[in-house]
Amino acid sequence: MCNEHGQRLKIRVTIRQRMVKAQVWQVQVGRSLLYLLDTDIIENDVDDQQITAQLYSGDPHKQLAQEILLGVGGVRMLQALGIEPAIYHLNDVHAAFALLELARFELDQMGGTLADVTPYVCDRTLFTTHTPVPTGQVFSLAMMDDYFVDYWPRLGLDRAEFFALGAQSSNPDVFSMTALALQLTRSANAVSKRHGEVSSQLWQNLYAERSEKKAPIGYITNGIHSRSWIAPLLEDLYQDYLGKHWAERLSDPDIWSKIEHIPDERLWQRHQILKARLIAYTRDRVLKARRERKECSDDIKAVERLLDPKVLTLGFARRFSDYKRSDLIFRDLSRLTRIFSNQKRPVQLILAGKARPNDTAGKRIIQRITEWSCHPDLRDRIAFIEDYDMYTAKLMVQGIDLWLNTPRRPLEASGTSGQKVALNGGINFSVLDGWWCEGYKPHLNGWAIGEDAETRDQEVQDTIDAESFYAQLERDIVRLYYDCDRNHIPHGWVKRMKASIRTIAPIFNSDRMVSDYVNQLYIS
Numbered sequence: 001m002c003n004e005h006g007q008r009l010k011i012r013v014t015i016r017q018r019m020v021k022a023q024v025w026q027v028q029v030g031r032s033l034l035y036l037l038d039t040d041i042i043e044n045d046v047d048d049q050q051i052t053a054q055l056y057s058g059d060p061h062k063q064l065a066q067e068i069l070l071g072v073g074g075v076r077m078l079q080a081l082g083i084e085p086a087i088y089h090l091n092d093v094h095a096a097f098a099l100l101e102l103a104r105f106e107l108d109q110m111g112g113t114l115a116d117v118t119p120y121v122c123d124r125t126l127f128t129t130h131t132p133v134p135t136g137q138v139f140s141l142a143m144m145d146d147y148f149v150d151y152w153p154r155l156g157l158d159r160a161e162f163f164a165l166g167a168q169s170s171n172p173d174v175f176s177m178t179a180l181a182l183q184l185t186r187s188a189n190a191v192s193k194r195h196g197e198v199s200s201q202l203w204q205n206l207y208a209e210r211s212e213k214k215a216p217i218g219y220i221t222n223g224i225h226s227r228s229w230i231a232p233l234l235e236d237l238y239q240d241y242l243g244k245h246w247a248e249r250l251s252d253p254d255i256w257s258k259i260e261h262i263p264d265e266r267l268w269q270r271h272q273i274l275k276a277r278l279i280a281y282t283r284d285r286v287l288k289a290r291r292e293r294k295e296c297s298d299d300i301k302a303v304e305r306l307l308d309p310k311v312l313t314l315g316f317a318r319r320f321s322d323y324k325r326s327d328l329i330f331r332d333l334s335r336l337t338r339i340f341s342n343q344k345r346p347v348q349l350i351l352a353g354k355a356r357p358n359d360t361a362g363k364r365i366i367q368r369i370t371e372w373s374c375h376p377d378l379r380d381r382i383a384f385i386e387d388y389d390m391y392t393a394k395l396m397v398q399g400i401d402l403w404l405n406t407p408r409r410p411l412e413a414s415g416t417s418g419q420k421v422a423l424n425g426g427i428n429f430s431v432l433d434g435w436w437c438e439g440y441k442p443h444l445n446g447w448a449i450g451e452d453a454e455t456r457d458q459e460v461q462d463t464i465d466a467e468s469f470y471a472q473l474e475r476d477i478v479r480l481y482y483d484c485d486r487n488h489i490p491h492g493w494v495k496r497m498k499a500s501i502r503t504i505a506p507i508f509n510s511d512r513m514v515s516d517y518v519n520q521l522y523i524s
C-alpha cells in the first residue's frame, strides 16, 4: 500500500525498546479486503525482519513480538489507512493488544484514566474465544515487563494495575490474553454451544469479580463457506433438484428438504466418482512419497493394490495435535485389523495430516501410524497422505464415505471439517464435542463415538471411546454400507447420506454464521 504521495505506507511500533517498522500489503479476497503487516524491510534490525517470517515458531518471544505488531500495529495501520471501524472483532486472542492501543489513543485524545475510556473501547470491540483450555494463551510476567515497561505509563497505569488486566486467578505468574480480551470488550462469544458452556465456566471468576454485570460468554457456532467446499459434480446435481438459486438460500431448510427428490442412484453414482478420484489421488501421493524415500520396488509396486473404490472408506485429516487423539482407533490393533481385513465387508482408511514444526509428540504419532499401516494385513487398507494442505482436504471431504473426529472432550471448540463432509454427502462418525453436539441427530444423520463424560480419567475415556468405535463400526455401520440392492445401491446408506446433507447443510454454513454475528453482536 502507498500513501497519497506514492510512498510505501509504513507504520511504527516499539517492540522491546526498539522501533520496528512494518509495511502494509492489501489483498483482495473475494469481495473483502485483507491487510497484511510485513516487517521484512531493510530499515529494520535483522531480528525484527524475521517477526513476520513464520507462523508457529514455538518461541514465546517471537510470538509476543508478533502479537504486539498485530494488535498495536494493527490499530495504527487502520488509522494510517483512514479506516474507522464501527466494530473491532477480535478473532481469538492474538490481536488482543489492540484493545490497549485503542485505550491509549482515547486517553491521548480525551485525557482521564483508563477507567474513563474503557466504555469507549468496549463499545466498539467484540471477542471470539477459540480454545477451551484453562491456561489459554499466556505470557510470563517477566516477559511482559520486558516488552511493556514503557507502555503501561502511557495508559496511566502502574505495573500492578497493568498486570491486573491480564490476571488469571489460577496462576498469578502469567498475563492471560483471554483475560485481557474478556475485560476490554463489549461482548464475548464461543464457537459452539458446548464451547460456550465450557468457556463460561472457565472464566466464571473473572465475571464474578467484575462490578458491572455482563452477560456470560455466549456462542455462535462456526459454519463453512459452502460454495468453497462443494464438489462441482454435486453442485450440478443440487442445481437440478434444489433449484438454480440454492446457493443463495443456503440457510433455508425447505431448499434442503428437496434433497429427498434426488434418485438414490444419481447421488450414489456421483459420490462413487468423487471417491474414485480421491483414491486415485491418494495412490499418486503415496507413490511419490515412496519413490522419494527410495523404498524397495515391492513397496512401490504395492501401491497398485492400495485402496479399493468399492470398499467402505473412512477419512481422518487434520493437524495432529495431542488433543485430537489421531491414534485412538489404533488402540486395539488386532481388532482394527480384523475389522479392516474382513473378507466380505472390508473397511479402509485414508489419513492425512501434519504436526506443528516443534510438536514432537504429534510427529511421533504420525510415525507410529505409518509403521502400523505397513502391517501385511493393513497395508492395502490404510493410506497416509503427507503434507496435508487445502487441496488434499478438499478431495478428502468430497470423496470420503465416513468421516472420523476423535478429540478429547471438551477441547474441540467447534471443528468444521465434518460440516464440509456432510455438504458433500459424507457421514460423520465422531465424538460428541464441538459442533457435532448440535449437528448429531441419533438414528438419522450419523453416529456418535463414546459416551459423554467430562471428568473421567483419560485412559478410561480413551478405552471407552475406542470400544464404541469398534463396536458400532462392526455391528451397524459396515452392515448398512454393504446392504445393497441388485444394482449395487446401498439404499439405507444413501438415506443417511441424504439426511446428513439435509440436516447439516442449512445450519452449519457461513451465511448463517455471519448473519448471526450481524444480528446478535454487531448491530446490538
Ligand SMILES: *Cc1c(COP(=O)(O)O)cnc(C)c1O
Pocket: 317, 318, 319, 389, 390, 393, 394, 405, 414, 415, 416, 417, 418, 420
Ligand atoms: C476444515 C479444515 C480444517 C479444520 O478441520 P477440523 O478437523 O474441523 O479441525 C483444518 N485444516 C484444513 C486444511 C481444513 O480445510
